Amino acid sequence: MSDRAAWEAVGDWHHAWFTGIVLTAVSRRGSRDAAELVFRIFRRQQQATFMSGLKKLGLDGLPPAVAAARYHYLSNFIGGVGVEYVEESPTKAWIRYPPPRWIWPGATICGIPSEVNPAMLRGWHANNGVMLGRLGLGFVCTGQTVDGDPGLEGYYIEHDRDLPPEERLRFARGERMPRFDPATAPRLPAADWPAERIAKAKRGYAMEYCRTALQEAVALFGPMEGGHLLGLAARLVAMQLFHETAAALGTAERGFAAFLRAMFAASGDTATVSEGEDGLTVTIMDLALLRGIAHPHDAMVVAWSDLLAGALAAHDRFARIERTGPLAWRISA
Structure with a gap:
């Protein structure tokens, strides 16, 4: 098992959890929340x-419109997201996320309401001009995959006046991005971005979205309700993906302890898994997903541990997992 293959498996695992968090919010709390x-x-x-x-x-x-669009093209490319780019002028540059959409893989896109996808654009794309100190920069969305369009697409455009908040994102479904030519697209410097670094960054891309979702779900819905939503999504996704992920990690025939060790190592966690007569003892000294969170609420740890519980349920539905410390668990048959 290569490091790159293991990072890929861990990235897919967290990617699924992030998508599951959004879908669980849709189904349990409604499209507005x-x-x-x-x-x-x-x-x-x-x-x-x-x-x-x-x-x-x-x-x-670079000019603001070009810089913003190229950032989305290159950063999403690093994260393994399909994306296209066309630069019309120094003040107008397109990006397009063709199907299949990374964030809503497979049939999950059918569960995303129309009002949820624009929230992503309001949260990021419409605010790039503010971050750059260029309030004339806005984003025009010309299509959304969740509405049946052939991709999420739009363009950054710099106006000769400052835009009020309500004009920084607008929709123009009658326009279409020109055809993408990969030969003219921006490229990463090969010397700075070897394949191994890109593979590791792809893992980090998915994990970062989960890290952010932990914080925002707890802040928005409260530790009890937010933690429950996060944990339910974790348990469901882990049950669904356990066998696939174990096979990808090369641990399918080696038992649950081997699966945990491989997952922890590939996730960048510092952890030990000890085997005894009464089962497994899992102790984590440093959980990668909580790095950078100043004061992580215990609800975040409990939610993350539902990944372990879901995986264990798929491995052996009679086994039990019990929390024995802040970052310690006992697994018994």
């Missing part, structure tokens, strides 16, 4: 990563 959660997640992500990302990608000296 789900849209607010998505808005908050993407706004927090933007504030945490956009400006530093521009510098890392060498885009901070």
